Amino acid sequence: MAIESSTFSPHRSGWEAFTLLRGNELVRRYPFLRDGAPLRREAEWVGVLRASAFPGGPVLTDVYESVRAEIGLALEAQGPFDGVLLDVHGAMSVLGYTDAEADLARAVRDAVGPDCLVAATMDVHGNVSRELARAVDLVSCHRTAAHEDDDEARERAATTLLRRVDHGGRPHKAWVQVPVLLPGERVSTRREPARGIYADVARVAELDGVLDASLWVGYAWADEPRCRAAVVVTGDEPDVLVREAGRLARRYWDARDELGPVAPAGTYEECLAAVLAGDARPFVLSDSGDNPMAGGAGDVTWTLARLLDEPVFALPPEAGGRTGIYASLPDAEAARTVADAGVGARVEVGAGARVDAAHHGPVTLRGVVEHVRTDDPVAGIVCVVAVGGLRVVLTERRRPYHLESDFTALGLDPRGTDVVVVKIGTLETELHDMAEDWMLMLTPGGVDQDLSRLGHHRLGGPVHPFSSPGSYDPEPELL
Structure with a gap:
């Protein structure tokens, strides 16, 4: 099991x-x-x-x-x-x-x-x-x-x-x-x-x-x-x-x-600044605090809410605008609503934070539906909503996005996108190889990299880095 x-x-x-x-x-x-x-x-x-x-x-x-x-x-x-x-x-x-x-x-x-x-x-x-x-x-x-x-x-x-x-x-x-x-x-x-x-x-x-x-x-x-x-x-x-x-x-x-950390790590602000300061493409950001592959609920909206407010994704490329992919946000009701609207429709739908709303409530997606799939074996319904230069992948169920084909199957071009934000910790091999640069973004959630924010209290004794065990003399037992 x-x-x-x-x-x-x-x-x-x-x-x-x-x-x-x-x-x-x-x-x-x-x-x-x-x-x-x-x-x-x-x-x-x-x-x-x-x-x-x-x-x-x-x-x-x-x-x-x-x-x-x-x-x-x-x-x-x-x-x-x-x-x-x-x-x-x-x-x-x-x-x-x-x-x-x-x-x-x-x-x-x-x-x-x-x-x-x-x-x-x-x-x-x-x-x-x-x-x-x-x-x-x-x-x-x-x-x-x-x-x-x-x-x-x-x-x-x-x-x-x-x-x-x-x-x-x-x-x-x-x-x-x-x-x-x-x-x-x-x-x-x-x-x-x-x-x-x-x-x-x-x-x-x-x-x-x-x-x-x-x-x-x-x-x-x-x-x-x-x-x-x-x-x-x-x-x-x-x-x-x-x-x-x-x-x-x-x-x-x-x-x-x-x-x-396996890669340079920083706050949301530090990671976005690094993206905007260079021309690496794609620059992959790991939204690590809600990584579903480590046990996160997957629907924390803390990072997405900030991305949706970034002016750089609302500007056209000739005015310095950037493109981005956010993968992904699970919300069964919102995914069904967007799928029913169909490709080409303009939608306004609340999504996310149905399971884990401790860090931010649902976000509102206002944009155009670019892709709909209803039979993904893991995610069920999968939709892509374009909000300015940001493409948000909305799913019926939690699903990791670790392979280039995960994106191209949705009509997305990760290699031609400025920033790809994925809910993961360490990048899986194919995603790691695809990234021209990447950072571990220190975000809140059920698998927060900043362990001090979680509140461990049942470890049963001093454990680094929560408290200092002092000296340590290993004494293996024969079992």
Whole structure:
């Protein structure tokens, strides 16, 4: 069960948020388990259940408990199993729970018994509590951010699981938490020191006596005691595991003040000034505080309201006017109204802030409808409204805009636009490559990069940068 959930978002993730896969459809979801793949031939793979969701707010209790119950009952009915591959994110928050993935892992363990090996594969932005680490036999995560090795990390976990089922059995694990909690945008492997730290993680994984090494940065937009960085080194040489887990934890701790934003960061005013001062095209601005791919509600209007008031988008090009794209603003009612008006119509419609109105209320879009699509598989209805030189993408449901084709499919030309504003944190690879320049815009929302504005109070002890833990001496535990 995989979702990234911000406890600071008013959004709630119900059944509508989840896509469910079972049986062979689930098995074929993984490239390394498709017909003809070597791992597919080495074992009989049974697809139990995968419930995955777009990031959002906390999961409703009954949804989580229903998924957990189905997984447990299916494992009991279809077993016995030699091994289980548990594919989770690590940042799922559930109403009424403080460590949902550990609870799910315990349910899996109860269903399959003590002899079955359980391997968990996770996102690098997840949280690994002692309880979760104890409930599984193998646990690993990505080694790149932004993520470029999702399937590689899952295949690594599946391969290790098979090898241990065939030979070697249950390994040892050295686990240690690090009292640091930073947004993932400050721990990007596109730059140092994170690049070097994760290269070291990969090096440790190749040592004699080590099966896998992983470092999680934690999930900064949840307020739970488990939220902090963690290291797990797995293998057969306890002394090596403890030594290397402690060394990686120390290296991450020592780098905490050097882990800065993945790109130049600034306020709205600073970012717009940078756009207007140069001629980079497109200049991409990341409206990071409401990033739906990190759990934001997606309909915060704080940035869009300011863009709509900017005179530069009302002026013609010959008078110094600029062009822009804003992607996107979800509002089902407004999207239906604009779609019904049709291409070419002049509309005036209130939109946004239906879920998260804490920072700004709905905005009024006064402009011409340039594009309508009613069958987007993720967003449903998608409309483009031209307000002067600004094109606003209005959607029925939350949807990320990370690929050039996401824009060109709407008749938009991002490469020929002065400024493209997207709701994201670190730019995904294609968007990053397309941008002639870009900045991380520090805006409010449920996934605010300025963690001090969110109000964490349940972390259970000093955690950098909220409070100083003072000295830190990593003491890995063998689990």
